Amino acid sequence: MNVRIRFNPDAPTNPGRRRLLVAGSLTVSFALFPAADVLAQRATEDAAPDATSAALGGLPGNLAGTPLLDAWIRIDERGEITVYTGKAELGTGISTGFIQIAAEELQVRPEDIHLITADTGSTPNEGYTAGSHSTADSGTAIMHVSAQVRVLLLESAGEKMGVSAEQLRIRNGIIAAPDNRTLTFGEAVSGLDLRRNAEPQSQLIAPTRHHVIGQSIQRIDIPGKVTGGASYVQDMRLPGMLHARAVRPPSYGARLISIDSQVERMAGVVKMVRDGSYLAVVAEDEWQAIQAMRALERSALWETSAKLPTPATIYETLLTLPRREIQVAEQHGPAQSAVRTLHGRFTKPYLCHGSIGPSCAVAHLDRGKLTVWTHAQGVFPLRGGLAEMLGMKPEDVRCIHVPGAGCYGHNPADDAAADAALIARAVPGRPVRVQWMREQEHTWDLFGPAMVTDVRASLSATGHVIDWQYEIWSNSHNQRIDNAGRLLGAQYLAQPLAPAPPKPIPMPEGGGDRNSIPLYSFPNFNIQHHFLPDMPLRVSAQRGLGAFMNVFTIESFMDELAAAAQVDPVEFRLQHLDNARGRDVIELAARQFGWNPRRARHAGHGVGFAFAQYKNLMSYLAIAVELRVVPETGDVQIERAIAAIDCGQIVNPDSVRNQVEGGILQSASWAMYEQVQYDSERIRSYDWSGYPIMRFSEVPLHVEVHLIDRPGAPFLGTGEASQGPTSAAVSNAIADATGRRIRDLPLAAGGRLREFTFR
Structure with a gap:
C-alpha cells in the first residue's frame, strides 16, 4: 500500500541559506531564502x-x-x-x-x-x-x-x-x-x-x-529504454561516423615512451592519434578500433611513476595529510552536567560510480566548428574546458546533452567528450564516436573520496544530547571542469594542462561537510572539516557528496546514543527534533513500517531507522529497514525498506517513488558491498568481479515509498534524499540483529558481515 498525504503549504520549514556555484568562468548564483x-x-x-x-x-x-x-x-x-x-x-x-x-x-x-x-x-x-x-x-x-x-x-x-x-x-x-x-x-x-x-x-x-x-x-x-530503442549517447550512429578508442596509461602520471607505428596499417584503421602521452586510434568500425587499441596496449612502452597510498592504512594516511581547517558550525549553549559520553570513529572507502554503460561521446569537427554529443552533467562548463584544451573560441564549440547509460555524479563523461574532441580534430569532416571500455571506466573513474568521521557526544541525566563534537577528514568532492586541466586527456598532451587546484564547496551545500550539521536540537555543538587538498586517488563528485558518509555517521551514532539512554531510536530522534516537517516524515515512516518500540529482539533479525533533510535545505526523508543475517555465513538479506519523503510540491508521484527506490538500492549497495581496490601502483578493481555491486539476489524483497505532498510549496528535489538515511538504517538494523556496531564501510565486504559473531 502507498500513502500520499497532502499538507498545508503554510507548514513551517527551516530557514534557507544562500548558495554560490562557480562553474568554470561562469558564476551562477541560486538563492534559497527563509520561509516556505x-x-x-x-x-x-x-x-x-x-x-x-x-x-x-x-x-x-x-x-x-x-x-x-x-x-x-x-x-x-x-x-x-x-x-x-x-x-x-x-x-x-x-x-x-x-x-x-x-x-x-x-x-x-x-x-x-x-x-x-x-x-x-x-x-x-x-x-x-x-x-x-x-x-x-x-x-x-x-x-x-x-x-x-x-x-x-x-x-x-x-x-x-x-x-x-x-x-x-x-x-x-x-x-x-x-x-x-x-x-x-x-x-x-x-x-x-x-x-x-x-x-x-x-x-x-x-x-x-x-x-x-x-x-x-x-x-x-x-x-x-525498455524496448531497446535508441535512448543513450552510446546508441548514436551518424552518417559516415568513425569509431575510436583511447589508449590509457597503465597508472596515474605514466609517460609514453614509444609505440608500434605498424598498428596504423591494421585493417580498417584510419589514423593513430598521438600528442605527447595521449594516444588513440580511429577505425572504420568499432571492432577494428578495439583490435587496434589492444595492439597498441600490448606494444606501447610507458615510464611509470605512480605511488599510491597503502590500502591497509589509507585512513591513517588521510589523518596525516596536509589540511585546510574549516569551522563548519558551532554553538555554545548553557553548560550542563554529562552523565555519559560516547565516542566513535567511522570510515568510508573510495567508491566507484560503477556506471552500467561505460562513458561515450560523439564529436564532429566541420569547417572549424566542433559539435560534441555527450552525457556530461554540465554542457556549458564542458564547452569552456574543450575550447581551452583545443585553443578554440567557445562560440565555435557546441555541446549537446544526450542521456548516458548510468551516471549520478562526476563519472568520466567529460573525459570521453574530451577524447572525442581531440580525436575529431585529427580527422576533420567525419563524426567520431569514442566508447570507453569497462576497465577504463573503472580504472580512470573520478571516485567518491575516502573519508574519516569522528564524533563524541554527551548525554544528560534525562537522556538528552547536551554536547556534540564532530570532525571530518575528506578530499574535495568536486573536481568538475573549472579549467581544461580537469579533463583527463588534457593532462597527457605534449603540452599538458594542469588541473585547477581543489577547493572546498562552501556550506550550506557543502562537499565533504554536506549534511554534517545535525538537524537535531543540540544545545552545544562543534563541527570541524579537515579539508585535504592532496588527493591520493582521482576523486570528484558522487551522488550526495559528503552527505552519504555524514548522515551514515550521525544516524548510526544517534542509535548508539539512544541505546545508552535506554530510549527507543525513533522516540529518541523525536525528542531531539523541533522541525515539524522532519517529525512528519519520521512519524509516517514509523507508522507505515509498523515500528514497535516494545518489540522482542531476536538474534539474526534486526530493524533500523534513520532520518535526514538533504543538505538541511531540501527533501526530508525517513526510512525503516528490516533484515536478516544468516547465522552460519554472515550473509545479509534486506527484507523490507519503508521510506517516507517530503519533497514539497510533487510534480510526478511515480517519478518521486522511482528516485527514492533507486537511491535506496544504490545506497544499500555502497554501504554493504562497494570499495575500490588498488595497490601501491595502480587501481585493481577494473571490472565487476573486482568491484561488486548489489546483485538482483541481494535487492530488498520489499520497498515502499510514502509521499507527503505539499501543494503550492517549493520543489525541494528528490534524487539524493535517500542516500544517507538508507546506509544508516541498514547499519542500525545490522547492529540490532547482531548486537555489534560496525563503523567501517562497507559493512559486508565480500558479501558477508565484517567482525561477524552474534552478541
Whole structure:
C-alpha cells in the first residue's frame, strides 16, 4: 500500500541559506531564502499574483541568470510550443516533470509540449545538473515563465477579440471568449514579442486547480529504454561516423615512451592519434578500433611513476595529510552536567560510480566548428574546458546533452567528450564516436573520496544530547571542469594542462561537510572539516557528496546514543527534533513500517531507522529497514525498506517513488558491498568481479515509498534524499540483529558481515 498525504503549504520549514556555484568562468548564483513561500510557488484559489519574489527583489528559480521569456519558451504561429531547460536528463525523470509544469501553467496537454534539454546552442546556461536542484531551480523558472506567457497570450487574445483578458479561458491550448469565439495559441502569439524579461511576480494556477502537476503520467524517456530503442549517447550512429578508442596509461602520471607505428596499417584503421602521452586510434568500425587499441596496449612502452597510498592504512594516511581547517558550525549553549559520553570513529572507502554503460561521446569537427554529443552533467562548463584544451573560441564549440547509460555524479563523461574532441580534430569532416571500455571506466573513474568521521557526544541525566563534537577528514568532492586541466586527456598532451587546484564547496551545500550539521536540537555543538587538498586517488563528485558518509555517521551514532539512554531510536530522534516537517516524515515512516518500540529482539533479525533533510535545505526523508543475517555465513538479506519523503510540491508521484527506490538500492549497495581496490601502483578493481555491486539476489524483497505532498510549496528535489538515511538504517538494523556496531564501510565486504559473531 502507498500513502500520499497532502499538507498545508503554510507548514513551517527551516530557514534557507544562500548558495554560490562557480562553474568554470561562469558564476551562477541560486538563492534559497527563509520561509516556505520564497520560491514563489504559492497561489491562491483565484490565482492571485505571487508577491514573495518581488518583496525579496529577485526572480524565482534560475530566471536571474537567464531572464528572457523566450529563452525558456517559444510558441510559433502554428501554435507549437517548445520549452528549453539547461538541465540534463540523467534518468531522474526531470524531462517529464518539466513538461508537466509547463503544461499546467500554459493549460495545455503535456503532449503539446516539445522539450529541449542542455544544449549550448539553444538552452539557458544552468551550470551543472547536480545536487537535486533541477526541479527546484529550472522547474521553478519554467513554471513562472509558463504562467507569465499564459497571461501575455490572454492579453494578446483579448485585444484581438475585443474583450478583457479576465473574460477569457484556456482549454487544452484553445483560448475561448464568453461568446464561444476561439483563438489558437498560434493566432494569439502572432505579433506578440516574448523577447522580454520575466517579472518577479506570476499569476500561478492555484494548486486546487491542478490537473497535470501531481499526476503520475508516463515518463517520456522510458518507452525507448525498455524496448531497446535508441535512448543513450552510446546508441548514436551518424552518417559516415568513425569509431575510436583511447589508449590509457597503465597508472596515474605514466609517460609514453614509444609505440608500434605498424598498428596504423591494421585493417580498417584510419589514423593513430598521438600528442605527447595521449594516444588513440580511429577505425572504420568499432571492432577494428578495439583490435587496434589492444595492439597498441600490448606494444606501447610507458615510464611509470605512480605511488599510491597503502590500502591497509589509507585512513591513517588521510589523518596525516596536509589540511585546510574549516569551522563548519558551532554553538555554545548553557553548560550542563554529562552523565555519559560516547565516542566513535567511522570510515568510508573510495567508491566507484560503477556506471552500467561505460562513458561515450560523439564529436564532429566541420569547417572549424566542433559539435560534441555527450552525457556530461554540465554542457556549458564542458564547452569552456574543450575550447581551452583545443585553443578554440567557445562560440565555435557546441555541446549537446544526450542521456548516458548510468551516471549520478562526476563519472568520466567529460573525459570521453574530451577524447572525442581531440580525436575529431585529427580527422576533420567525419563524426567520431569514442566508447570507453569497462576497465577504463573503472580504472580512470573520478571516485567518491575516502573519508574519516569522528564524533563524541554527551548525554544528560534525562537522556538528552547536551554536547556534540564532530570532525571530518575528506578530499574535495568536486573536481568538475573549472579549467581544461580537469579533463583527463588534457593532462597527457605534449603540452599538458594542469588541473585547477581543489577547493572546498562552501556550506550550506557543502562537499565533504554536506549534511554534517545535525538537524537535531543540540544545545552545544562543534563541527570541524579537515579539508585535504592532496588527493591520493582521482576523486570528484558522487551522488550526495559528503552527505552519504555524514548522515551514515550521525544516524548510526544517534542509535548508539539512544541505546545508552535506554530510549527507543525513533522516540529518541523525536525528542531531539523541533522541525515539524522532519517529525512528519519520521512519524509516517514509523507508522507505515509498523515500528514497535516494545518489540522482542531476536538474534539474526534486526530493524533500523534513520532520518535526514538533504543538505538541511531540501527533501526530508525517513526510512525503516528490516533484515536478516544468516547465522552460519554472515550473509545479509534486506527484507523490507519503508521510506517516507517530503519533497514539497510533487510534480510526478511515480517519478518521486522511482528516485527514492533507486537511491535506496544504490545506497544499500555502497554501504554493504562497494570499495575500490588498488595497490601501491595502480587501481585493481577494473571490472565487476573486482568491484561488486548489489546483485538482483541481494535487492530488498520489499520497498515502499510514502509521499507527503505539499501543494503550492517549493520543489525541494528528490534524487539524493535517500542516500544517507538508507546506509544508516541498514547499519542500525545490522547492529540490532547482531548486537555489534560496525563503523567501517562497507559493512559486508565480500558479501558477508565484517567482525561477524552474534552478541
